[in-house]
Amino acid sequence: MMLELDDLSVTYQLAGGDVPAVRGVSLSLAAGEAVGLAGESGSGKSTVALSLLRLLPRTARIEGRILLDGEDVVAMNWGRMRAVRWSSASIVFQGAQHGLNPVRRIGEQIAEPLLVHRLASPTQARARVAELLEQVGLPGWRARSYPHELSGGQRQRVMIAMALACSPQLIIADEPTTALDLMVQAQVLSLIRELIASHGISLLMISHDLSVLADVCDRLAIMYAGRLVETGPAGSAFRHPYSQALSAAFPTVGDPASRLAPRGLAGDPPDPQSLPGGCSFHPRCPVALDSCATTPVDLRPAGSHRHAACVLVEETC
Ligand SMILES: Nc1ncnc2c1ncn2[C@@H]1O[C@H](COP(=O)(O)OP(=O)(O)OP(=O)(O)O)[C@@H](O)[C@H]1O
Numbered sequence: 001m002m003l004e005l006d007d008l009s010v011t012y013q014l015a016g017g018d019v020p021a022v023r024g025v026s027l028s029l030a031a032g033e034a035v036g037l038a039g040e041s042g043s044g045k046s047t048v049a050l051s052l053l054r055l056l057p058r059t060a061r062i063e064g065r066i067l068l069d070g071e072d073v074v075a076m077n078w079g080r081m082r083a084v085r086w087s088s089a090s091i092v093f094q095g096a097q098h099g100l101n102p103v104r105r106i107g108e109q110i111a112e113p114l115l116v117h118r119l120a121s122p123t124q125a126r127a128r129v130a131e132l133l134e135q136v137g138l139p140g141w142r143a144r145s146y147p148h149e150l151s152g153g154q155r156q157r158v159m160i161a162m163a164l165a166c167s168p169q170l171i172i173a174d175e176p177t178t179a180l181d182l183m184v185q186a187q188v189l190s191l192i193r194e195l196i197a198s199h200g201i202s203l204l205m206i207s208h209d210l211s212v213l214a215d216v217c218d219r220l221a222i223m224y225a226g227r228l229v230e231t232g233p234a235g236s237a238f239r240h241p242y243s244q245a246l247s248a249a250f251p252t253v254g255d256p257a258s259r260l261a262p263r264g265l266a267g268d269p270p271d272p273q274s275l276p277g278g279c280s281f282h283p284r285c286p287v288a289l290d291s292c293a294t295t296p297v298d299l300r301p302a303g304s305h306r307h308a309a310c311v312l313v314e315e316t317c
Helices: 045-052 078-087 106-116 122-135 140-144 152-164 182-199 210-216 241-249 256-260
Strands: 003-014 017-029 034-038 060-068 089-092 170-174 202-207 219-224 227-233
Touching (some): 017 060, 034 045, 045 060, 078 106, 106 122, 106 140, 182 202, 182 210, 202 210, 219 241, 227 241
Parallel strands (some): 034 202, 170 202
């Protein structure tokens, strides 16, 4: 397995009490596989993404195991962790605002991981930057540009070039197209799809928009209040009532109406510091039984290659 999360929990330890942001998540990604992690804001997706490269703030406590190509990220010393970042796994953030330095030229920024990890001489790095820019559909002269001279879509392409620079086996993409307009979003998604397929890279892509993930990923995992509530193939129907509501909220890629008026999800996600008992989704669930308020359900088989954490979802194949 390229990536294995084994009972991963992340708790932010704050003065006002613990925030259990991720609770017992187990998930694996095979080499070359693309998995989408979906859920509403606050469900814990970014916390999972950041924990994979130990980019969480100091207040975060990680429990469980994160195996990256068999090596436990949680147990790595910082020297090894730095070597793994970019070269084994790299991350693309939302809107490129976290990743690009506004006062440095694009080319220098793409070359940096190559130079820091001593994977290329300055001359080789320049050639590699030109190659990477071409791969993401930008002309080589853009290496001399500053981030503000590029459009949002072009900046996101630069972030993807940076993520590819050291030829990682895994790319983590956290809402890579959320800040883009719909046309550009579709172009960047198709670029990501082509690049991971042609380079055999594994992808963990995170979004609140299931239709975006379904467009790129082989398999989807749905998170609610820090837990996985369903996993299954991207092309097949969801069975957990939360996944169904989330999928109704974002019916099709590029449908402006679905952004303006998300349907099917009444109410707000729970505060992780005071989670409801039983199934965390039961107060918002349209089909909840009395027992859902008291008895939590773990992920269990729910059909072909599908698991769901819902008492109403029977195992059928
Ligand atoms: N640095 C932090 N300190 C304390 N709590 C945090 C911190 N970062 C996130 N949280 C809390 O952890 C929970 C999960 O947040 P996270 O950002 O992982 O969710 P998300 O699904 O990625 O949401 P979004 O799509 O809004 O980024 C939320 O309740 C959030 O308020």
